[in-house]
Amino acid sequence: MGTGWRRIxxxxxxxxxxxxxxxxxxxxxxxWELIAREIGERPVAGTLGSPAAxxxxxxxxxxxxxxxxxxxxxxxxxxxxxxxxxxxVLELVSSFGYAGLGVDDGAxxxxxxxxxxxxxxxxxxxxPNVDGLEAIRRIRANAGLKNLRVIALxxxxxxxxxxxxxxxxxxxxxxxPIDPELLQKEIERLLAAP
Numbered sequence: 704m705g706t707g708w709r710r711i712x713x714x715x716x717x718x719x720x721x722x723x724x725x726x727x728x729x730x731x732x733x734x735w736e737l738i739a740r741e742i743g744e745r746p747v748a749g750t751l752g753s754p755a756a757x758x759x760x761x762x763x764x765x766x767x768x769x770x771x772x773x774x775x776x777x778x779x780x781x782x783x784x785x786x787x788x789x790x791x792v793l794e795l796v797s798s799f800g801y802a803g804l805g806v807d808d809g810a811x812x813x814x815x816x817x818x819x820x821x822x823x824x825x826x827x828x829x830x831p832n833v834d835g836l837e838a839i840r841r842i843r844a845n846a847g848l849k850n851l852r853v854i855a856l857x858x859x860x861x862x863x864x865x866x867x868x869x870x871x872x873x874x875x876x877x878x879x880p881i882d883p884e885l886l887q888k889e890i891e892r893l894l895a896a897p
Contacts, residue, residue: 777894782806782826791881792825799887809833813841816848823893828857828868836871843872852893
């Protein structure tokens with residue numbers, strides 16, 4: 704029996720989520736998972752939640768707790784041929800509380816969208832193969848993707864570029880260098896939109 708099991712077996716009942724209980728095995732699999740995590744060992748036999756799963760008998764009872772289910776994390780595809788910028792935007796997206804996936808260019812994005820549709824896309828305009836303007840045109844032409852929110856994040860900041868981008872179908876048009884607060888604001892605005 705490992706040191707951690709001996710510690711538990713001697714009656715140390717102060718683990719997170721556990722309190723002294725009645726004699727017998729009044730427990731749930733979640734309680735035993737907490738024990739296993741706390742001591743860093745897995746049960747040696749049986750299954751979680753069964754007395755045979757642990758090499759000792761101890762009197763523990765789980766506290767009743769209610770955990771509200773977490774909403775699934777929103778997914779954002781970040782499309783940019785510049786790996787450094789793509790990684791920076793992915794870090795920002797993660798810091799905002801979203802799951803991000805990096806994509807190299809518009810062609811790869813269009814192929815990926817056939818298999819998986821994210822909640823939002825942040826995309827550069829100037830890229831090799833299929834650029835952002837062509838990618839957004841194809842996205843808007845696809846009935847299954849017409850409601851996909853897409854933000855342009857580009858160095859194209861000449862007069863008329865923003866208007867042309869919005870006319871092409873982007874929901875927002877942001878320019879580089881990246882303003883993290885503005886990016887977060889636009890992501891939140893678009894994800895909240897019906």
